[in-house]
Amino acid sequence: MTAIAAAGGAIFLLAAAFSMLGLGGAILYVPLLVGLGFDLKAVAIPTALWLNGVTVLSAALYYLRAGLADLRGGWPMAVAAMLGAPLGAGLTGVAPERALLELFALALVVAAVHMGRPGADTRP
Helix, strand or coil: HHHHHHHHHHHHHHHHHHHHHHCCCCHHHHHHHHHHCCCCCHHHHHHHHHHHHHHHHHHHHHHHHCEEEEEEECCCCHHHHHHHHHHHHHCCCCCCCCHHHHHHHHHHHHHHHEEEEEEECCCC
């Protein structure tokens, strides 16, 4: 089985699972693609972001149609994300690969600790 076929099957399952969790999947697409031998900066990050966008858009449309999305509350965050994302994308080209991997790992640990706290309130 080729790396692309393996990635495709895994990404299908991840997209379904992460859409239920409010995530696009890039959080696991990057390690999956790197683990399959794809270059971090040239392939894994841009491909994971593209796949993340496709996953998020398709899930968001479902949630919007079902009346489950708070657009009024989400717009300020969407604007902030649209302004911050190009900055991060631009910095990827100059950041050392090791620093990117360490930042990625740190973000995962911080999120896990925050969500795993006893009595953690996940409401806004």
